[in-house]
Amino acid sequence: MSNLYNNLAVLACEGWSWGCIHAHGFAPFMAAALAIFCCAWWWWVMKIPKINPPLPPGPLGLPIIGNLPFIQPELHRYFLDLSRIYGPIFKLRLGRMIVIGINSPSLANEVLKDQDAIFANRDSPAAAVAGTFGGLDIAWRSNGPDYNRLRKLVMREIMSKQGLDACYMLRRREVRRMVKEIHEKVGSIVNIDEQLSATALRVMMSTLWGDDPSNLIGEERQSKDLFELRKQLDEFVRTFAAPNLSDLFPVLAPFDIQGIESKAKNLLSWFYGVFESVINNRINIGDDGKEKEKVSKDFMQQLLDLHQRGNDKSSLSITEVKALLLDMMVGGTDTIPTTAEWAMTELLRHPDKMAKLVAELDMVVGNQTVVEECHIPKLIYLDAVIKETLRLHPVVPLLLPHVPSETSIIGGYTIPKDCRVFINAWAMQRDPKLWDDPLRFQPERFLESDMSYRGNNFRYFPFGSGRRICVGVSMAEKMVALLVGSLVHSFQWGLLEGTKPGLEDKFGIVLKKAESLVAIPIARLPNLEQYQ
Numbered sequence: 001m002s003n004l005y006n007n008l009a010v011l012a013c014e015g016w017s018w019g020c021i022h023a024h025g026f027a028p029f030m031a032a033a034l035a036i037f038c039c040a041w042w043w044w045v046m047k048i049p050k051i052n053p054p055l056p057p058g059p060l061g062l063p064i065i066g067n068l069p070f071i072q073p074e075l076h077r078y079f080l081d082l083s084r085i086y087g088p089i090f091k092l093r094l095g096r097m098i099v100i101g102i103n104s105p106s107l108a109n110e111v112l113k114d115q116d117a118i119f120a121n122r123d124s125p126a127a128a129v130a131g132t133f134g135g136l137d138i139a140w141r142s143n144g145p146d147y148n149r150l151r152k153l154v155m156r157e158i159m160s161k162q163g164l165d166a167c168y169m170l171r172r173r174e175v176r177r178m179v180k181e182i183h184e185k186v187g188s189i190v191n192i193d194e195q196l197s198a199t200a201l202r203v204m205m206s207t208l209w210g211d212d213p214s215n216l217i218g219e220e221r222q223s224k225d226l227f228e229l230r231k232q233l234d235e236f237v238r239t240f241a242a243p244n245l246s247d248l249f250p251v252l253a254p255f256d257i258q259g260i261e262s263k264a265k266n267l268l269s270w271f272y273g274v275f276e277s278v279i280n281n282r283i284n285i286g287d288d289g290k291e292k293e294k295v296s297k298d299f300m301q302q303l304l305d306l307h308q309r310g311n312d313k314s315s316l317s318i319t320e321v322k323a324l325l326l327d328m329m330v331g332g333t334d335t336i337p338t339t340a341e342w343a344m345t346e347l348l349r350h351p352d353k354m355a356k357l358v359a360e361l362d363m364v365v366g367n368q369t370v371v372e373e374c375h376i377p378k379l380i381y382l383d384a385v386i387k388e389t390l391r392l393h394p395v396v397p398l399l400l401p402h403v404p405s406e407t408s409i410i411g412g413y414t415i416p417k418d419c420r421v422f423i424n425a426w427a428m429q430r431d432p433k434l435w436d437d438p439l440r441f442q443p444e445r446f447l448e449s450d451m452s453y454r455g456n457n458f459r460y461f462p463f464g465s466g467r468r469i470c471v472g473v474s475m476a477e478k479m480v481a482l483l484v485g486s487l488v489h490s491f492q493w494g495l496l497e498g499t500k501p502g503l504e505d506k507f508g509i510v511l512k513k514a515e516s517l518v519a520i521p522i523a524r525l526p527n528l529e530q531y532q
């Protein structure tokens with residue numbers, strides 16, 4: 001986003017300096033232009049229809065572009081600052097788009113619970129339409145019967161306990177591979193971010209389609225390997241996050257001035273190629289009875305089973321299968337490792353909490369075996385550590401934008417149909433009015449509480465709430481616990497002399513750490529086999 005703002009700033013400054021240099025000859029012209037501009041502004045402000053009840057308060061913008069030039073790139077902080085000035089509900093205008101910011105549990109409750117059916121819509125940005133098979137996935141699909149069908153299928157068949165249990169061995173294999181890789185580096189500096197990101201990507205790939213990811217792409221392995229996939233995924237997310245003039249000024253949409261839609265299409269066809277070859281591979285394997293037996297029930301198999309149900313209500317088209325694969329890959333590959341990295345950061349900053357977690361792991365898991373998913377329900381302190389991490393560092397800080405399907409009233413203000421509503425979970429989860437000593441990392445606050453990830457309490461909802469709550473909650477819960485539990489159980493972690501990991505974040509679709517976490521591992525477990 002900052003690029004656009006920088007460009008706007010540069011344009012403004014260039015225009016200004018040009019005006020100054022040539023000021024002599026152009027003074028009357030400039031005065032006339034200024035007068036016309038003021039009239040246009042006045043006309044524009046007056047022409048805004050008076051709505052009753054009014055729109056929420058917010059900063060006054062410029063004609064046509066609205067508040068666009070004044071937006072700060074760290075949106076979660078900027079929205080908090082605005083709510084300090086204008087109150088817990090405020091409005092911005094970006095070109096034709098109205099943005100509503102929400103920063104109080106009672107208003108979040110109105111949007112995500114009382115009026116959930118109205119606010120459960122999404123309006124796919126132009127890049128999402130181009131980049132997700134026309135918005136056929138879950139994340140960008142408008143609310144309605146098709147969305148409900150797709151979501152129910154995924155929740156019932158894939159994210160259910162049985163669905164997730166069916167591919168546990170695939171998750172386990174990749175986590176064990178990470179532990180082995182780190183063990184080869186004991187005593188030296190390890191980039192925890194790199195280890196977690198590579199593992200999460202492998203986990204997502206093997207969970208999605210089972211095989212060893214490096215063998216996936218067959219002959220094209222050299223060019224489309226894991227790193228290429230990572231690069232393309234990053235590019236995909238960047239393309240979505242880029243502010244697009246087509247969204248702010250729909251009249252410009254046919255021209256795709258920034259080339260964002262065509263880039264999204266190119267990326268899509270790259271992923272399309274990968275999925276196509278994986279699906280064909282799978283269908284071929286499926287033809288061979290013997291091979292079929294070997295294939296674990298990964299997501300791909302489960303989705304293809306749904307596809308093969310033909311015209312049944314619960315069937316999926318092959319395009320929907322691909323759109324869902326992309327959704328899962330984008331949804332899971334950044335959020336999970338980023339959360340695990342934040343948890344490790346907080347633990348390394350708080351040796352007393354780390355010691356408590358080590359004690360719990362030693363008691364529940366012991367030192368003769370390794371952390372397995374069956375241990376997770378007994379690891380109460382680990383659960384509290386992850387909950388506290390997601391309170392302070394919710395990786396999707398403003399949720400995804402909710403779009404009302406009809407004009408409605410929230411907090412006594414009119415919220416127009418089709419505007420974008422951003423709910424600042426990050427700010428609420430750090431609000432001193434809602435939490436004692438909110439900036440302190442204190443997992444113990446979750447030991448006595450019944451707060452869950454299900455979005456039933458609007459002081460704490462890192463996965464969102466209502467119909468649009470994250471579909472990957474159960475998978476994320478298992479994966480983050482397995483990753484953090486395995487890192488802490490297998491190694492004792494030290495920091496470089498005189499350093500302490502920082503807490504600075506950088507805003508994006510996923511709120512990441514500004515600097516990667518590095519630390520030095522020492523093996524804790526007695527048997528070499530525990531690292532194989």
Ligand code: HEM
Binds near residue numbers: 467
């Ligand atoms: C720590 C990990 C994760 C966090 C904190 C997280 C958080 C979120 C949040 C806040 C939303 C938006 C909810 C809303 O708009 O109200 C969301 C949506 C979504 N997430 Fe996650 N997520 C995580 C992991 C995952 C995983 C592992 C997957 C899939 C494998 C996933 C797939 C999705 C999808 C498809 C949506 C769109 C749901 C819809 O629009 O109906 N997420 N997630």
